[in-house]
Amino acid sequence: MTRQILLSFSVGLLFAVPISAQQMRTIYAGDTLQNNPLDEVVVTGQYEPQSVKNSVYRVRTITNEQIRLRASTTVENILNTQLGMRFSNDLTLGESDIQLMGMSGQNVKVLIDGIPLIDRGATKQSLSQIDVNNIERIEVVEGPMSVTYGTDALAGVINIITKKAAKDNNLVIGARIQEESAGNEYAAFRKEGTHNGNLSVDWQHRGWLAQVSGSRNNFGGWQGNSEGRLLDWNPKDQWLASGTLGYRNRKVNTWYRLNFLDEDIYMPGALNNLNLMAVDKNYLTSRFTHMLQTEWGINDRLSFSGAVSYQDYERRTKTMRYNFRTGESALTTGAGEQDTAQFTSLVFRGTLQYKISDKVFLQPGIEINRNAGSGQRIAGTPIIADYALFISSELKPTPWLHIRPGLRFIRNSVYDAPPVIPSINTRFRISESVDIRAAYARGFRSPALRELYFTFFDANHSIRGNENLKAEYSNSFNAYVSWYGTELGNWRITSTLGGFYNRFNNLIDIGVAPDNPAVNTYVNIDRFRTVGTTFENSVYWKNLEASIGFSYIGRHNRLSDTETNIPGMVWSPEVNSNIMYYIRKWGTGINLFYKYNGDRPGYEALTQSNGEVTVNRTSVAAYHNADVSINKNITHYLTLVGGVRNLFNVTRIESSSLGDGSAHSGATSSLPVGYGRSFFLGLNFQWSKNTN
């Protein structure tokens, strides 16, 4: 027995596989139910909460257990071992962007409880501005969901589901404190390292519920290769608060929630020894996200879901000059050095779910978006309004077939929206343990406010927005075969093999203005395609829950359109694994989260002095991501968690030209990935009035 465990554990480690157990779930989550992972309920794109198995979409979930056991302090950390997801870091701005299935963040829709989060530009900075302590789980759907969720949902949707109170009357008080080193740098509770704390109170009584939560997430930066006052990773201080008020009865469930973020990214400047001055920058962000959601079960056949959200996002750039000789400080006066960019977004969504019969389910819906922005590099104070009608239907003509066609009609106040967006999703149940999902969908991305109204003219820049842009759109096909394994003694195995093909058209890129070749603007110029396959497996065995996945994703090589003798696609492999193992005797869980990001080849063109163009192969190096954590229940209320992040101590990866040996090849630069192997230790406290 022990040998078996050890064996599987070492095998697991070897193959970088994950594990978790029902018992662990029970103890850790205080859950009385023995959940079958396939019965995990998902909501993204569903008419009503649905089990993963019965969903017509292939939905991946990152469960509350995984999040808690990993003791993440950022959403990036939760997602960075997911298949098909990578992050790129912009250290100058202290921001990161996600890539999903080979596409960058502008083609990924980020939702919080089904409501899109606004961002100031194309990158999905919003992901790093969510309180991890409030996340119940994360649902990821790959492939376009533009019929339901509108713009941006080309590569897929990341829906962050926040914690909701349970149904029973109760009072729950939770607290968390966690200290983490940043690589080799650490100071207790402030400055170097990551310092996370949370306090939350949940109360429910006779259908009423109230939640309050406050968090601090402080990162002290990391010096890395920089010297003096400079840092490779800039300090970031976040204060997050949220409050929820709701009422629920048999027919209606209504809640209002306000999330608040205050973020300060601090960028110290180099000290000039000749004049003893230094200039520091702060990027100060505040976000208010108001959300009112309601579900109303009108009768057995008809229900209404409505959501209204208002978001106010402000980002201020502050630049200060310090004179170390005199101790004086003053704001600087250069262009863009003091700036406030402001964005607001109003979203209304309403859907009716109408079950005509057991075979026909209909969902008509309406969505209204109103986005406004202002700032130094935005021309005027534009407002974009977007109105959409969508309708989809779930048809179950026979017990083994499940078809969901959908259409979305859009009208936009600024640009010519695509008239209609179709999709069709199907699920074929071949047997009790095997099913196939196949889908075609069209995805689209509306031109962003920045692309329509950006303006930046100076000595050597002439860039302006283009109000005549069309939407980007994609035609996407995907198919998945899932095998749910029958119970094999204590074993349960599930596997899913999938493939996708996406063809993107009218991609918006910087190009030359048609009316003036000397001005750059945004144009619908580019085409792109991605192809990929994924193979995901999970194993459940006693106290072990493990998963291993592979993906092989190809991205179109743009140079192949003009150059011969180079491949049309460039491919990159990934392997990931989670292993969660619970030792009941010790009340202790051991967890491994791992991912291998394969090297990413590319091609670049170089113009030689004789005017000839040569093509070089380039490569972004492969790297491993791994976190290990150990959880131990100390008392009924208290859990200790500790571990290592970035086990492979990755800081930067090389991005090289493997060129032709001439003077200008072999240029190597490096991309920042992390700040090295870090250690963490945390305490979680949870007290509830009605213990179970």
Next chain:
Amino acid sequence: MKTTMNTLKSVGLCAMAAIAVAACSRGNDPIPETPPSDGTTLTLQGGEGGGSAVNSVYVDLSAEQQTSVERAGWNLGFYSGAGFRVILNGTTGTSAMDAGTTDLAEVNATTFDISQLASGYEPSKMALYDDTAGRVEHTVIAEIAANEADNNVYVVNTVFGSEVDANNVWKIRVLRDGDNGYTLQYAQLNATDYETLRIAKDGDYHFKHVSFTGGQVDGEPKKADWDFIWGYNIYYTAMGPSVYIPYAFSDLIFINHLGGVSAAEVIFEDENGESTGKPTYADFAEADLSGVTFSNSRNVIASNWRVTPSPSPNIVVGTKKDRFYLIKDPAGNVYKLRFTSFTTEDGGTRGYPELEYTLVKRG
């Protein structure tokens, strides 16, 4: 005691002699020889506009003098030296093209496509601007010929940019005015008539400046009264191996190469911050001059002295702290000079660069 007596005696004699001389004549008012500056710090007054500050600044180190000249205040410069040459105002990125005719009336927006004068990141665009090394014999406008019929009309765009506004476009024709001057015929592109201006050469200056709207104007100081000019100017950059395109730079520094100034760059630290074996700014002394080769190239300093923001990692924006410059003025004075700040990131203000210099050797 005896010494004192002698001293008194000499003083007395001198005084008497002086009175005698003064009594005879008050002429020969002695011009005191002004010693060159020992060095100081300067904040150049580029004026508003940040990276495209409105002024060029001419600096005379030995006189501790700076002269701000509004960049947009002039359009053409008429060479006062040997030969008949006309330069475009590089500090506004003025571009020009030969219109292929000698008839001003024939040139207008219909016969000439002004978009040709737009800036652009193509090697062919280099032909729109004067020589990037500042050689007078390599101007866009061909040497003004003695034979009037050989002097073509040029179309001039006075404002640098990727879009050309017809209001900034002028047509000009320059002729010789005897052996010591020029005749400028000029008009807005679509005008049917033209104005005429006579410009005489003046040996105190390299160039006499003309503004289309203001006639003859003051521009650069007398040629002996400046060592280098700082400011925005059209220049070039590499777009690939040996592929060069015109590129407007802020904060360019050109030495007064036509006036006999020469300069050298001393890099005393390598990329890793290690000494290169050369003396630092503080250490550099007259004795170190023997190992220095001065260059008369206009672009010895150019943009080499500062780092501007860039998306590349580990870039420290600011004046370069690993180097300083030696400037030898026409009188033979040698100064060591370093830039202390030029932009927000190094604690300075864009458009108001700060520098310090010290006399190394008196000429």
